[in-house]
Amino acid sequence: MSEIREIKNGRLYFDGCDTTELVKQYGSPIYVMSYTAIMDRVNELKRDFLDKYPGSRVAYASKAFCTVGMYEILKKNGICIDIVSGGELYVAKKAGFPAEMIEFNGNNKLPSEIDDAVSYGVGRFILDGINEAELIDEACKKYGKKAKIMVRITPGVAASTHDYIITGKKDSKFGIPLEEETFFGVMDKIMKYDTLEFEGLHMHIGSQLFEYDAYIKSLDALMDWVKKIYEKYGVATKEVNFGGGFGATYINEERKPYSFFLEPLMKRLKERADEIGIPVPLASIEPGRSMVCEAGLTLYTVGQMKEIKGIREYLAIDGGMYENMRVALYQAEYDGLIANKADEPKTRKVSVTGKCCESGDILINDLMVCDSVERGDILAIFSTGAYGYSMASNYNNNPVPGVVLVKEGQSEWLVKPETYEQIAQNQVHCTLI
Numbered sequence: 015m016s017e018i019r020e021i022k023n024g025r026l027y028f029d030g031c032d033t034t035e036l037v038k039q040y041g042s043p044i045y046v047m048s049y050t051a052i053m054d055r056v057n058e059l060k061r062d063f064l065d066k067y068p069g070s071r072v073a074y075a076s077k078a079f080c081t082v083g084m085y086e087i088l089k090k091n092g093i094c095i096d097i098v099s100g101g102e103l104y105v106a107k108k109a110g111f112p113a114e115m116i117e118f119n120g121n122n123k124l125p126s127e128i129d130d131a132v133s134y135g136v137g138r139f140i141l142d143g144i145n146e147a148e149l150i151d152e153a154c155k156k157y158g159k160k161a162k163i164m165v166r167i168t169p170g171v172a173a174s175t176h177d178y179i180i181t182g183k184k185d186s187k188f189g190i191p192l193e194e195e196t197f198f199g200v201m202d203k204i205m206k207y208d209t210l211e212f213e214g215l216h217m218h219i220g221s222q223l224f225e226y227d228a229y230i231k232s233l234d235a236l237m238d239w240v241k242k243i244y245e246k247y248g249v250a251t252k253e254v255n256f257g258g259g260f261g262a263t264y265i266n267e268e269r270k271p272y273s274f275f276l277e278p279l280m281k282r283l284k285e286r287a288d289e290i291g292i293p294v295p296l297a298s299i300e301p302g303r304s305m306v307c308e309a310g311l312t313l314y315t316v317g318q319m320k321e322i323k324g325i326r327e328y329l330a331i332d333g334g335m336y337e338n339m340r341v342a343l344y345q346a347e348y349d350g351l352i353a354n355k356a357d358e359p360k361t362r363k364v365s366v367t368g369k370c371c372e373s374g375d376i377l378i379n380d381l382m383v384c385d386s387v388e389r390g391d392i393l394a395i396f397s398t399g400a401y402g403y404s405m406a407s408n409y410n411n412n413p414v415p416g417v418v419l420v421k422e423g424q425s426e427w428l429v430k431p432e433t434y435e436q437i438a439q440n441q442v443h444c445t446l447i
Contacts (some may be wrong), residue, residue: 139161
């Protein structure tokens with residue numbers, strides 16, 4: 015998505031907007047999301063998956079970036095959503111998102127969340143434990159409804175990525191282990207309850223994946239159990255969910271098109287279904303990061319500059335780990351640029367540090383910037399569209415920055431910035447003091 019970024023008159027432009035002017039208008043730090051870049055991904059998914067394979071589904075993984083505006087874009091384009099909390103469901107309701115187009119994932123859905131989701135009529139529950147079947151059944155009886163169930167399995171395949179974002183290996187908090195007693199214990203409950211309708215199996219093996227071998231191995235493991243379900247219950251699996259995890263570009267990774275993963279997966283799905291003797295299940299996927307990561311950047315104002323002779327030079331900005339937790343959490347790497355001096359040679363190495371009271375509050379360890387960088391300049395950090403705003407906190411009582419949507423030279427608030435008053439609005443004077 016480098017075409018969304020361009021340098022004109024010495025300044026960085028993002029989807030047609032001068033980033034320096036964005037800071038003047040909206041302040042900093044701010045997250046900036048490109049509508050054009052998001053739609054590039056949406057259109058790619060339509061062309062190479064939804065239109066190519068009738069009956070397939072794309073469910074955007076909301077945890078990457080969840081806002082009313084994002085849901086409105088998806089709703090308008092027929093993209094479903096994958097949620098993992100009552101809060102994400104609340105935002106979906108606020109956006110008027112159709113219930114049938116929502117799937118509810120997560121390893122520990124609270125009873126109140128399940129009740130709310132059944133009441134709203136969400137399209138699918140991704141079952142992640144045997145007790146969830148009972149809770150969904152109770153809620154369905156309460157509201158006189160039926161629920162479609164996908165069972166999330168743990169395929170036992172360790173994908174090649176950071177340990178904190180591997181989810182498909184055998185030792186994982188996610189999914190049902192592929193052991194007969196455990197797996198069929200879950201399936202027996204689904205088949206027992208009249209309120210539950212078995213749809214199929216779900217897998218998700220990790221994030222930031224750039225090869226499809228692990229997907230194929232996991233699909234094979236999943237289809238082995240599709241066969242066992244057919245043999246034991248006489249039920250043909252209707253749907254298979256490949257999960258997400260498709261890699262995005264942060265530094266110099268080569269982002270692969272969705273078709274790179276999906277074409278071999280769809281080919282293998284048909285082969286295995288033919289072997290079992292069942293109709294080819296419908297396919298669904300859950301891309302999140304890959305849809306929004308490169309569509310976002312964060313803008314900061316440069317503050318203190320501090321040089322430690324012979325060791326390092328620090329460039330401090332007005333944000334930090336409170337609005338981008340990924341570096342401290344799992345050593346994520348980013349690239350950036352001095353936006354108001356974008357065409358000047360990069361001859362000076364700095365470490366970009368945030369304003370939080372933590373030594374680990376470093377956003378980029380070694381960034382090459384122009385020699386003239388100084389206090390008041392604007393720093394842009396790229397590929398922050400996924401898990402920046404989503405993971406933001408009030409650490410050190412810093413307000414969560416706002417999100418600006420840009421489109422072909424126009425801009426508007428997508429999420430207004432938080433205020434100090436909002437941070438403290440639920441704090442009270444205690445009578446016990």
